[in-house]
Amino acid sequence: MTPPLIAVLNGPNINLLGIREPEKYGTATLDDLEALCAEAAEDLGLAIDFRQTNGEGELITWVQECRGRAAGIIINPAGYTTTSIGLMDALLAVDLPVIEVHITNIHRREAFRHDSYVSKAATGVIAGLGVQGYALALQAMADLVAPEGADDRDLDSDRDS
Ligand code: DHK
Secondary structure (H helix, E strand, O other): OOOOEEEEEEOOOHHHOOOOOHHHHOOOOHHHHHHHHHHHHHHHOOEEEEEEOOOHHHHHHHHHHOOOOOOEEEEEOHHHOOOOHHHHHHHHHHOOOEEEEEOOOHHHOOHHHOOOOHHHHOOEEEEOOOOHHHHHHHHHHHHHHOOOOHHHHHHHHHHHO
16 A cells, blocks of 8 residues: 655754754754654655745645645644744645644744644644654654554554464
8 A cells, every 4th residue: 555645844944953052942953853754654654745945835845746746744844833824725725634743842932933823724733842753753753644444453463363
């Protein structure tokens, strides 16, 4: 069976991971983050399309392109979290499970980081757990996209073996 495809989309300045304010964002680079996601996805039987852009329009286009192509979206909208109604509208339009991830706990930070438009389109939100938040998001996404009854079948095959 073809593994469900999950888009892992990253917004502005996430390309600077490892260099950018490491006391807040940690020392893992974007390549490290992609490797972490690829490993977690493989363990979960998911395929990923991992991307980063600094452009709001490009991010919106990528979300739109998920329609009919991806089974779910994991997104760190970064600086567009609290500003982009266009991004929120695109996420609502594609009608897929969406998990919003922030490396830092945006609620412990400046007030202007708190009010996320993306959360209004998200199935769930993970914030403050560092880059491991992406692995947790993939775990949650595996459940969200699992075909109905898939867990029961797994249990049955465990019992048979
Ligand atoms: C990343 C950013 O670039 C900020 O603009 C957000 C988010 C927080 C993060 O924690 O991953 O406010």
